[in-house]
Structure formats: C-alpha cells, structure tokens
Amino acid sequence: SGRIRIAAIPTALAMLPRLTTPFREKHPGVTFSVLSRTSIEVLSLLGNFDIDAGITYLDNEPLGRVTSVPLYDERYQLITAMGNPYSDRDKVTWAELSSLPLCLLTPDMQNRRIIDQHLAEAGVQVRPTLESNSMIVLFSHIRTSKWSSIMPLNLAETFGFSEPIRAIPIIEPDASHTVGLVATPREPHTPLVSALLDEAMALADDFHANRSARQG
Template sequence: MIDKLEMLIALSRERHFGRAASACHVTQPTLSSAIKALEDTLGTQLVLRGARYIGLTPEGERVLTRAKAIVAEARAMKSDVVTARKGLSGTLRLGVIPTALASVDDHTRPFLARNPGVRLRVLSLNSHEILERLVDFEVDAGLSYAAADMAHDTPPGYEVLRLYNETYALVTRFAPDLPETLSWSELDQYELGFLTTDMQNRRIMDRHLEMAGITVMPRIESNSIVALIGHVGEGRAATILPRRTADFFAQQRKLAVIPLTSMAAASTDVAFILPPVGRRTLLLDAFVRSLSLET
C-alpha cells in the first residue's frame, strides 16, 4: 500500500504519468496499474483521466493529504529504526532561503563532522515554498525568516528556532572613492538590482526603503542572487544583500561591500522552522540538539 501511495504523491507532484513513473523508478504501465489498484482498494476514482494527466478528483485530493502523512510516518519510522540500530544515518533535508545559503554550512558542518553516516540535501526555496514543503513532509526543516510576512503564516505547532540577526550591505563594483558606510536614504543614487517580489527578502527591502523615505525602481530583477551579482560585477547595477551573503559573493571578486547604517529597524531574524516534536525523526532531533550545542 505504501508504494502505491508514494506513486499517487509523485503523480500529483509531477503532473505527468511518465515523469512520475521515472521519479518512482518504475515503468509508466506499472505506475498506472498501481494507481488503478489503489482506486479499486478504496472504491473510488482518484485521478481524472484523459489523453494526459488532468488532475485529482475531490476524493483524490483528500486521499493525497492523508497519503503524504502516512508515507512521511512510514519513512520516519524506517529512519528511526535504522538510527536506533546503527546510529545516526540517513539524509537530512533542509529548505533554505537563497539569502541564507551562504551561512547554512556554519550550522550543518559541525553536525556532519560528528556524524559521518549522515547525508545532507539542501534545497534553495523561498519562504513560502519552505512552509509548503514542511507541511507536505518534503523537507525536514527550513532555514528561513523567523516571521512570515504573508498570509501563509507558520502553521500551529511549528517551532521557530532563532539563529542570528540579519543586517544588510550594498554590494557594488569596487572603486577607490567608495564610502565606508551608507545610510538607507542615500541608496537612491545607485542603480539597484533586486530579487523578485515573490521573495520575502525583496519585500523586506521595499519596507526598509519606504521607512527611509525613498522610492527605488530596480533596474534589474531576478529570483537568482547569482544573476544579480553577475550584473554587479559587470558594473551595470548594485544590489542589497544580507551582510554574510554579501561577504561570501565579494570574495575573489572585485566587489565592494558597504554596510548600511542609520536605521535601527533594518534587520531581520533568521531561524530554523521546525515541525512539531511528534513529527520529527531521531535524525532531526539530533540535529536540533547540535544547534543548541553550537550556540
């Protein structure tokens, strides 16, 4: 039954029978037969069928919600049994906002060094996607902003483990006459590149600029920090990044990092977003304990 539920989850995620079969490492006929057998067992149609995948029936959507929880529990149980027998092992899956990717190693490196049987999978996701993946059991924890700024608030029972306070800097091409610091109100003299508005970092930047009393129309927008840095390096724009991320990208490049000052509220807490205690594996519990040791 578990394998059939996994195939239903894959089909919903991939929205294509062939891709879902590939993700489950089976042939397309095998996947189709498994879905049909699941429908026969439950006595209801789950998938809307046509020349191609259309979607799930209302009954299929309800089954999908329970299937995600059942499959996650089965995987967690298997992981816990292996951990209890052999020690910490398996894959720790983290969703990380792009602006924190440069700092994630600070928190995972000591844990991985102490536990050579553990593997790490890091996915670059925006803050909204992290919450979605947590609820759907697709990541174990999220490194994100401590407070959500949209309607998709952190679900009840989820823990917010604050790690550090994020401050900001202007990243621009190096020049000998650059100032040592800048105020937010001085940023309107630069052509700026920003992350796109679906990213929480962009919305934070917009609020800080509004607090400083200036309006900036970005010359460049991208959902990729690498793309923004590429344009900065070519001298086409400057950008605003968290200080740790700015320092990371400035290394071995002719880029200047200028701290932004004079606005006390211009900082944001970054945190690990953790599922309720009852939903955590032994592996995740050990990782959370390691964070407490590091701090």
Template sequence: MAIQLLSLCAEDLIRQLDRFELDLGLTYLEDPRLKGFRTLPLYRERHVLLARDPDLPVATGKPTWADIAELPLCLLTPNMQNRRLIDAAFREAGVSPRVVLETDSVLALYAHVRCAGLYSVVPHSLLSLFEMRQEVTAIPVNPELSRSIGFISRFHDPMPPIQESAWNIAGRLGLQARLDALINAIN
C-alpha cells in the same frame, strides 16, 4: 541517510513542512505564519550595500535608503521574501528605488555589481558565498535592516533523532559572530 537541500519561498517551505515533506526549514522567524512551529534563532541577518567603487560618496559613511534609491540597482525578484523586506525599507524611507535588473540568483547580483557597475542590497550572510575582491565593498546601511533567521520544524514530542541532532548542532555554531566578521573583514 539521504539529504536533500532545497531553496524555497516561505510559502512553499511552510506548506511542505505542514505536509511532512520536509523535516527542517531555514527562514525569517518574524513571520506570523510560523505560529505552531518550533523555532531556533541562529543569527540576525543584516543587510549591506554591495558597491564596486569604494570611493563612491555613499561609501564614506552608512548610506541611507534614499541614497541607495538613487543608484542603479540589481535586486532579487519581487516574489522573494528578502526583496519584500528591502522594498518595505524603501517605502518606509519614502523613496522609490532605481532597479535596472532583477534576478532570483544571488550570484547574479554579485556578478552585476562586480562586472556591470550596478549596486545591490544583500544580507550579510551571503558575503561568505561571494569571492569578495578588493574592488567590491560591503557597506552597512542606515537605518539598519535586520531580521532574525533560524530553523523551523513542526512540533514533534519527542523530536525525531536526526532533526534533534541537526537542531543541536546548529544551535552551537555561533553563526552571528562568524557572519558579522565577514563585514569587518571586507571593510
């Protein structure tokens, strides 16, 4: 068995699943393009503000999207689905964010928060990737921005054995509790 792990935008993920080039995908489940796919919800992603300075006035409570829009931000590039969700939250709040850096790398986001004094809005699931140090804080935002994340696959009846095994294992992981604990451990 050979495993290939790819990072794809939602459009490419769906297209490759449709062409039988991929067996499984992990994506936002609140996407109308997923009609006709089998889905398995795994966790609800919650976004947090990454800040280097825990004494920042917005760090004393849950910052609003208007508060966040005033900060020098580093965000993912506009072609990323996560960024489109964040942009929609700013639009809904009636504000335009002050974006000073865009990247397609979540590790670059963290590095710029930690070393350049910028701020970022990231999914709490990414906190496990970062070497969180005392000088970096993850702060829940208000109102909360959250989306359901899960596995998707084409409908096969029966499901191929390897896909079914991965599906069953993922369903038993308890990811929501594990990821929510990351926020509690940092704050």
C-alpha cells in the same frame, strides 16, 4: 544513517555548510537534500512533510506552528564598485539608494519584501534595473562593477567581495531580521531532526560568540 531534507531561503544558502558539515562529521552515514525556496514555499513544504527542516526568517512574516531555533541576525549592506555613487562612504542611508542601478531578488522573495519595506519607510521607491531569483545572477552582475545591490552582511562576507567591490552598511534604520531553522512542532521529533536542532543550537551559539567578539 538516513537522509535530511532541507529547504532554505536564497540568502541563507551560503551559511548552510556551517550546519551540514559538522552534522555530517558526527553522523557520517547521513545524506542531505538542499533546496532553494521562498519563505512561503519553505513553510508549505514543512507543513506537507516534504522536508524535515527549513531555514527562513523568523520575525517578519507569520510562521504558524513550528519549532524554531534562531541562528543569526541579517543586516544589510550596499554592494557596489569603487567609482560608483557612495562607494567612498563608510555608511549610506536607505533613502540614498533610490538613485542607484540596483539588481535585487524578485518580489516573491521575503528578502526583497524586507528591502522594499525599509525603502518605503525611508520615503523612497526603487525600480530595480534587474530582478532575479538567483543569487548567482546578482553576484555576476555586481562583479561587472556596473550594478549595485542590497545584500545581507553575512552573505557578502561568505562570498568574499574584494576590491573594487565594497560592502557599505545601510543605516536609518540599521535594520536587522532574524534567520533560523524551523521544524514541525510535533514531539518527539525523529532522531535525525532532534540531532539537527541540537546542531542548530550549537551553531547559534557560535554566531553569537563571533558577534560578541566583533563588538568587544
């Protein structure tokens, strides 16, 4: 029994059932609290012991002293409707995205800072026509077929976009950033946190096996 408090970046929220569901099957007396927070807020909450674990980027901005379990690599796709520019393409470059009406997360989100970084590296700047800290707002605008967005591949797959919405890989560069579970570095961890770390490692193995199967 007990309660596990988790804070996660918005782009990782759709993945969380793959962690919480098998955990609860093994520990049916446990309940969860899940918050959507920026990467900076995740680390602040963790440092103040206001959460037991966080889901955030591991390789882009400093984490400080944490215990971490890499889960998956986030890769980016243009989400757009058939009939929009580049919708008939198999791939699109970061530089080409500057001409599109984009809806993106707000600049306080690390996902947005990553996107801005890769656009800048491609020599372009983008002024989104809509910004929000809610993925639901972005999804609802994409589904009108009048807006496009840049989203991680795993998130697009989770929400199952179908025709006329397409997910097109973005290249030059084919960028990726690691998302994982973080916990305080103290040893020993509480039994619940230790069990959650074990579950995260099992999930990481599952992600790796699925990626290898796709590539193979």
